[in-house]
Amino acid sequence: MTTTHPRDALFAGEKSFPVLAACEHFAGSEKLIGKAFDLQVEYGPVFDVTCDCEDGAAAGQEREHAAMVARMIASERNRHGRAGARIHDPAHPAWREDIDIIVGEAGSRLAYITVPKATSHQQVTEVIEYIGQAARKAGLGREIPVHVLVETHGALRDVFPIAALPNIEVLDFGLMDFVSGHHGAIPAAAMRSPGQFEHALLARAKADMVAAALANGIVPAHNVCLNLKDAAVIGGDATRARNAFGFLRMWSIYPAQILPIVDAMRPDFTEVEDAAGILCAAQDADWGPIQYKGELHDRATYRYFWGVLEKARVTGMMVPAEADQRFFAA
Numbered sequence: 001m002t003t004t005h006p007r008d009a010l011f012a013g014e015k016s017f018p019v020l021a022a023c024e025h026f027a028g029s030e031k032l033i034g035k036a037f038d039l040q041v042e043y044g045p046v047f048d049v050t051c052d053c054e055d056g057a058a059a060g061q062e063r064e065h066a067a068m069v070a071r072m073i074a075s076e077r078n079r080h081g082r083a084g085a086r087i088h089d090p091a092h093p094a095w096r097e098d099i100d101i102i103v104g105e106a107g108s109r110l111a112y113i114t115v116p117k118a119t120s121h122q123q124v125t126e127v128i129e130y131i132g133q134a135a136r137k138a139g140l141g142r143e144i145p146v147h148v149l150v151e152t153h154g155a156l157r158d159v160f161p162i163a164a165l166p167n168i169e170v171l172d173f174g175l176m177d178f179v180s181g182h183h184g185a186i187p188a189a190a191m192r193s194p195g196q197f198e199h200a201l202l203a204r205a206k207a208d209m210v211a212a213a214l215a216n217g218i219v220p221a222h223n224v225c226l227n228l229k230d231a232a233v234i235g236g237d238a239t240r241a242r243n244a245f246g247f248l249r250m251w252s253i254y255p256a257q258i259l260p261i262v263d264a265m266r267p268d269f270t271e272v273e274d275a276a277g278i279l280c281a282a283q284d285a286d287w288g289p290i291q292y293k294g295e296l297h298d299r300a301t302y303r304y305f306w307g308v309l310e311k312a313r314v315t316g317m318m319v320p321a322e323a324d325q326r327f328f329a330a
Contacts, residue, residue, distance in 0.1 A: 003283075004283065004286070004287065006279060006283070006306045007306075009283075009287045009302075010287070015217045017217050017307070018145075018169050018170070018217075019310045019311075019313075019314055020048065020170070020219050020248075020249060020314065021045060021047050021048045021082065021249070021262075022249055022250065022261065022262055022265035022311070022314065023046065023047035023048070023250060023251075023257075023258050023262050023265070024049075024050055024170075024249060024252065025049055025050065026050045026052050026224075026251060026253050027050070027051060027052065027056075028051075029056060030072060033049065033051050033069070033083075034072065034077055035255065036255070037072075037083070039255060040079065041080075043259070043316070045080040045082050046258075046315055046316045047252065048082045048111060048112075049078075050083075050084050050085065051069040051073060051084070051086070053069060054087065054088050054089065054092075054116050055086075057088075057094075062088065062094035062097065062098070063094070063101065066094075066101040067101055069101075069102055070101050070102045070104075070106040073085065073102070073106040073110055074108075074109050078109055082111050083109070084111045084114060085102050085110065085112075085113055085114065086113075086114035086115075086116060087099060087102070087114070087115065089116045089118070090118060091119075095127070096130060099113065099127075099131055099134050103131065103134040103135055103138050103140075104137070107140045111145070112169060112170070113131055113146055114146075114148075114149065114170075114172065115147065115148050116151065117149065117151060117155075118150075118152065118154070119152050120154050121158040121161035121165065124146075124148055127146070128146055128168075131144055131146060131167075132167075143166075145167060145168075146167050146168050146169065147168070147170035147172055147221070148162055148168060148171055148172065149172045149173075149174045149177075150162075150171055150172065150173055151174025151175075151176075151177040151178045152178070152181060156208065159208055159209050160212045160215070160216075162212070163212040163213055163215065163216040168218055170218060170219045170220075170249065171213040171218055171220055171221065173205070174223060176191055176223070179191055185201075187199075190202055193225075193236065193237055193240070196223075197240055197244065197245070203245075206245050206247075210245055210246045214246065219248050219249050220246065220249070221249035222238070222247040222251065223250075223251060224250075224251045224252070224253045224257075225250075225257060228253070228256060228257065229254070231259075231260040234257050234260040234261060234264075235260040235261070235264040237250075238250050238260065238265055239264045242264065242265055248265070250265065262315055262316065265311075265315055266312065266317055267312050267315075267317070269317070271305075272308060272309065272317060274292075274293075275305035275309050275323075277292060278290070278297050278302065279305055279323060280322055280323055282297065287302065309327065
């Protein structure tokens with residue numbers, strides 16, 4: 001029996017697809033960031049925390065807010081090391097200072113930087129290059145992953161060139177700003193379901209963004225649900241985003257949204273069981289074709305089912321014991 005790991009057998013020489021939590025929770029104050037870190041300890045690393053400088057900082061207090069974000073990310077409360085920061089947009093005078101402070105003071109613990117309201121791939125390129133300079137200045141031996149919000153006409157127009165830029169890990173869809181940018185042509189009702197999935201301009205934008213992300217090995221992340229507490233509504237939005245549009249991650253802006261999003265983004269357990277059985281049998285067959293439950297499987301389906309197992313793990317699901325031992329034992 002070969003012991004070749006699925007990552008080596010199925011993806012050798014390829015850019016690895018990011019394995020990220022299915023939920024990204026935004027918090028803008030020291031109190032709310034701390035509460036989010038406490039929930040990470042309670043729930044496990046099934047969601048990331050994005051510390052928000054754009055909407056969190058009071059006007060005139062941008063420097064102090066960035067310093068607070070850096071302090072929180074660098075602190076012992078960031079137990080899982082899965083905290084990023086949303087900086088000010090590239091048209092705002094504080095975006096470079098945000099990067100200087102957060103990368104300079106917390107770069108070793110910083111999971112990613114989110115860039116809002118970009119209007120072109122040239123603008124995103126400028127921000128990525130500045131982040132790289134800051135990382136080198138801080139003596140970091142790695143590139144900091146970048147998440148880009150697609151929430152303007154320009155970003156949607158350039159979504160494929162943006163997705164092809166280096167170091168991008170996630171494309172996020174920004175629903176509210178995108179709707180606002182249409183000057184009333186899209187009604188406010190389309191900020192909620194079912195309109196956000198059915199209005200032609202929004203469905204086109206979401207589908208184009210997801211296609212660009214997946215074509216470039218990047219995770220597509222869905223916008224927030226405006227309903228803060230109704231788990232059925234929140235989970236329903238996450239399910240539709242995942243199953244109808246291919247989103248693999250979704251934003252949360254309220255603690256009660258986190259678990260419904262994670263639950264909705266989890267694979268079906270029957271599929272997880274099949275994935276474990278198929279991949280164990282495939283490894284035994286040195287990754288050649290096999291029959292499983294009367295069906296033929298080969299490298300194409302192995303790649304799919306490996307993604308199922310990785311998503312199961314990152315959403316906190318139990319993976320069947322043999323597959324867990326073979327593929328995930330540290």
